[in-house]
Amino acid sequence: xxxxREHNDAVRGPSFEKGTSTTDHAAGTNGAGMPKQRSxxxxxxxxxxxxxxxxxxxxxxxFGGEFQPGLYRPPNRKFANPAPLGLxxxxxxxxxxxxxxxxxxxxxxxxxxxALAYGYGGLVQLLAxxxxxxxxxxxxxxxxxxxxxxxxxxxxxxxxxxxxxxxxLAETGQFYNSFGLFLMGWFIFTFILLLxxxxxxxxxxxLFFTLDMAFLLLGIGYLQADAAGPQxxxxxxxxxxxxMAAFAAWYNALAGLADSSNSFFVIxxxxxxxxxxxxxxxNKVDNSVARAESxxxx
Numbered sequence: 001x002x003x004x005r006e007h008n009d010a011v012r013g014p015s016f017e018k019g020t021s022t023t024d025h026a027a028g029t030n031g032a033g034m035p036k037q038r039s040x041x042x043x044x045x046x047x048x049x050x051x052x053x054x055x056x057x058x059x060x061x062x063f064g065g066e067f068q069p070g071l072y073r074p075p076n077r078k079f080a081n082p083a084p085l086g087l088x089x090x091x092x093x094x095x096x097x098x099x100x101x102x103x104x105x106x107x108x109x110x111x112x113x114x115a116l117a118y119g120y121g122g123l124v125q126l127l128a129x130x131x132x133x134x135x136x137x138x139x140x141x142x143x144x145x146x147x148x149x150x151x152x153x154x155x156x157x158x159x160x161x162x163x164x165x166x167x168x169l170a171e172t173g174q175f176y177n178s179f180g181l182f183l184m185g186w187f188i189f190t191f192i193l194l195l196x197x198x199x200x201x202x203x204x205x206x207l208f209f210t211l212d213m214a215f216l217l218l219g220i221g222y223l224q225a226d227a228a229g230p231q232x233x234x235x236x237x238x239x240x241x242x243x244m245a246a247f248a249a250w251y252n253a254l255a256g257l258a259d260s261s262n263s264f265f266v267i268x269x270x271x272x273x274x275x276x277x278x279x280x281x282x283n284k285v286d287n288s289v290a291r292a293e294s295x296x297x298x
Contacts, residue, residue: 079135084253086128086144091249093121093151094211094242101218101239110158117155122148143193150186157182176230180222187215202270203255207248214241 093116100107129145157165157179169175194208221234255269271277 079131081256082128082131082135083137083140083144084256086125086132086140086148087249087253087256089120089125089128090144090147090151091246091253093117094249095246098214098239098242098246101242102236103239111160114155114158117151117158121151122155123152124148125151139193139196146189153182176222176225180219180225183215183219183222187212187219190215199272199275201275202272203248203251204269205272207245207252210241210248211245214238214245217241 093113096116097110097113100110100113125144126148129141129143129148132140132144156163160167166175169178190208190212194205194212197205197208215238217234217238221230221232221238224231224234251267255267257263258266260266271281273279
């Protein structure tokens with residue numbers, strides 16, 4: 001199928017585009033009185049002028065359609081950053097469940113989380129993980145896809161009627177132990193991911209540390225359950241760490257969203273001293289001090 005450019009060449013002749021795209025009468029004239037020439041597809045820094053061309057590669061897509069608050073299309077962009085979406089989905093679902101775990105306003109039943117766990121924390125986070133795979137981020141794909149699967153599995157356990165997992169196990173008194181083992185498995189998985197954040201940022205490490213502690217405490221709370229139910233103190237403590245993990249996830253999501261094109265401020269992300277960025281900054285400081293000392297000596 002012919003492209004728009006090939007169609008225009010066939011109708012108007014191959015010289016039409018060359019004769020119009022590089023001549024800008026508004027740019028003034030040169031010394032010979034002829035209009036100044038510009039390089040092809042140079043629109044004088046105005047991206048909105050791209051809509052005048054028939055080349056779809058140069059058109060500026062509507063801001064709302066791309067959900068892009070910046071003024072210019074990012075150069076050479078193939079995919080957007082899926083991490084803030086996945087982190088936000090994880091954060092909100094964890095936030096609501098953790099509020100219930102700390103018994104906010106006397107709540108104790110997590111059934112309201114089922115809707116979030118299926119739709120936002122589960123499906124949306126799983127899709128974000130798949131897009132992390134598309135952009136080549138193995139860690140992000142593993143983490144987001146896995147926690148998306150966690151929320152879907154969590155919702156399946158609590159779904160009444162259809163699956164009856166909780167009801168069937170509760171009849172034999174095994175649900176608390178089974179669910180505790182389920183949470184301990186996620187504690188082990190999160191600890192593995194935690195080890196991979198030791199050379200990243202403090203906020204990123206804090207997210208997985210607090211999440212790991214939440215899984216550990218919640219798992220202990222269910223494994224130590226008695227006739228009255230899970231150990232309340234462990235569940236509340238796990239909920240507190242879950243709240244910290246939720247806010248840490250939102251913080252990291254904001255770090256991936258906010259930049260100079262859409263925000264008046266960019267939140268700080270502290271790097272560990274032993275990380276690559278930390279060593280670079282330390283070397284810059286050492287070099288500055290050395291130059292200052294050599295200048296004083298001279």
